[in-house]
Amino acid sequence: MVEATQNSQPCFLCRELEEGLLYTQGMVPAMIASVETMLERWTQHEKKEIEVSKESRLLTAEVISRTAFGSSYLEGEKIFAMLMEMGTIMARNRYKIRLPGIGKFLKLRDDLESDKIEQAIRESIIGMIDKREEKMVTGEENNYGSDFLGPLIKANHDIDEKNRISVDDMVDECKTFYFAGQETTIGLLAFSLVLLAIHTDWQEKARKEVFELFGQHNPNVEGIARLKIMSMILNETLRLYPPVISLLRRVEREVRLGKLIVPANTYVMVPLLALHHDPEIWGQDVHLFKPERFADGMAKATNNIIAGFNPFGFGRRNCVGLNFAANEAKIAPSMILQRYRCTLSPNYVHSPIQILTIRPKNGIPIIFNKL
Numbered sequence: 001m002v003e004a005t006q007n008s009q010p011c012f013l014c015r016e017l018e019e020g021l022l023y024t025q026g027m028v029p030a031m032i033a034s035v036e037t038m039l040e041r042w043t044q045h046e047k048k049e050i051e052v053s054k055e056s057r058l059l060t061a062e063v064i065s066r067t068a069f070g071s072s073y074l075e076g077e078k079i080f081a082m083l084m085e086m087g088t089i090m091a092r093n094r095y096k097i098r099l100p101g102i103g104k105f106l107k108l109r110d111d112l113e114s115d116k117i118e119q120a121i122r123e124s125i126i127g128m129i130d131k132r133e134e135k136m137v138t139g140e141e142n143n144y145g146s147d148f149l150g151p152l153i154k155a156n157h158d159i160d161e162k163n164r165i166s167v168d169d170m171v172d173e174c175k176t177f178y179f180a181g182q183e184t185t186i187g188l189l190a191f192s193l194v195l196l197a198i199h200t201d202w203q204e205k206a207r208k209e210v211f212e213l214f215g216q217h218n219p220n221v222e223g224i225a226r227l228k229i230m231s232m233i234l235n236e237t238l239r240l241y242p243p244v245i246s247l248l249r250r251v252e253r254e255v256r257l258g259k260l261i262v263p264a265n266t267y268v269m270v271p272l273l274a275l276h277h278d279p280e281i282w283g284q285d286v287h288l289f290k291p292e293r294f295a296d297g298m299a300k301a302t303n304n305i306i307a308g309f310n311p312f313g314f315g316r317r318n319c320v321g322l323n324f325a326a327n328e329a330k331i332a333p334s335m336i337l338q339r340y341r342c343t344l345s346p347n348y349v350h351s352p353i354q355i356l357t358i359r360p361k362n363g364i365p366i367i368f369n370k371l
């Protein structure tokens with residue numbers, strides 16, 4: 001079997017917790033409030049260029065801070081900055097070959113720097129946890145909170161050892177949540193806005209759908225589930241610019257893959273980007289933006305090779321944040337389209353680059369004109 005692999009033994013209890021928390025629709029109001037904060041900022045910049053990748057970074061940070069940690073972006077700002085720094089170091093060292101074992105004795109500058117950042121992130125997260133615990137002890141609150149962090153702390157205090165998670169698990173969970181939840185969603189939001197700004201016919205179709213479902217009101221859970229055009233646009237964005245370009249799996253026992261016999265313990269890379277751009281799956285127009293591919297379902301879009309489209313991974317280690325990301329990626333453009341018509345700035349230079357995830361190298365300047 002080809003199995004998911006991670007650096008450490010996965011915390012399956014944490015995964016169960018994540019699934020429970022992330023599949024709820026209760027996070028929609030916090031997402032809407034975060035988009036409102038962003039749009040409020042935009043009122044100062046109407047008709048001028050807005051740097052959309054920066055805005056997407058702020059928005060996703062605000063959404064995660066509010067939904068997962070019950071705080072505003074400002075409180076989590078330090079952690080986001082440190083994680084970004086850590087991401088840059090990781091990307092810089094990704095393809096460097098090191099002799100096994102030597103890293104224990106010989107620390108390079110980046111190793112020392114990342115150890116320092118990791119310790120500081122840990123301290124910040126433990127600080128947030130301590131604050132919650134203190135409020136419980138003093139009676140200021142009668143639970144640990146209903147966001148993502150609350151149930152993690154509760155699980156850390158579970159009297160049943162089987163259900164208890166360690167402090168390290170809690171810290172790891174928070175880091176994963178901040179990191180996995182932000183970098184990926186920034187790419188989806190930013191590139192979907194680029195494509196809408198270029199393909200104004202699809203922008204109009206999406207706007208029409210948004211007005212039909214919500215009018216001038218904020219998106220609601222029922223309507224979000226019915227956004228068909230928007231879903232097609234987001235799928236096509238994820239196909240062209242998958243934030244995660246490959247998956248890694250370790251083969252647990254010998255397995256036949258087509259003509260290949262793959263021995264146990266081999267690492268197999270699943271190249272999502274290549275699959276998403278394979279003309280055999282998508283046709284000769286594979287490089288064009290054509291959301292209509294997804295109009296009649298996944299089987300039709302992928303020429304019956306459903307494994308050809310997997311932006312969120314697959315199997316039991318697939319992305320737990322899929323619904324969370326889908327909600328956020330539908331809410332933000334819906335609320336933007338209700339207010340603005342957008343066009344790409346002449347200063348835009350198309351330059352997707354992979355730094356852990358796919359992102360725009362030179363930013364995304366877009367001009368927003370009030371409807």
Ligand code: HEM
Nearest residue numbers: 180181184185188244311312313314317318319320321325
């Ligand atoms: C456009 C947005 C996103 C994309 C494209 C994406 C993609 C992915 C992919 C490809 C994986 C690896 C899956 C595999 O190996 O099969 C993954 C894992 C994961 N994602 Fe996402 N993700 C997104 C958003 C999010 C969000 C918003 C969160 C949390 C709020 C999140 C949390 C996670 C976690 C915790 C894992 C690890 C799951 C595990 O190993 O059990 N992701 N994601």
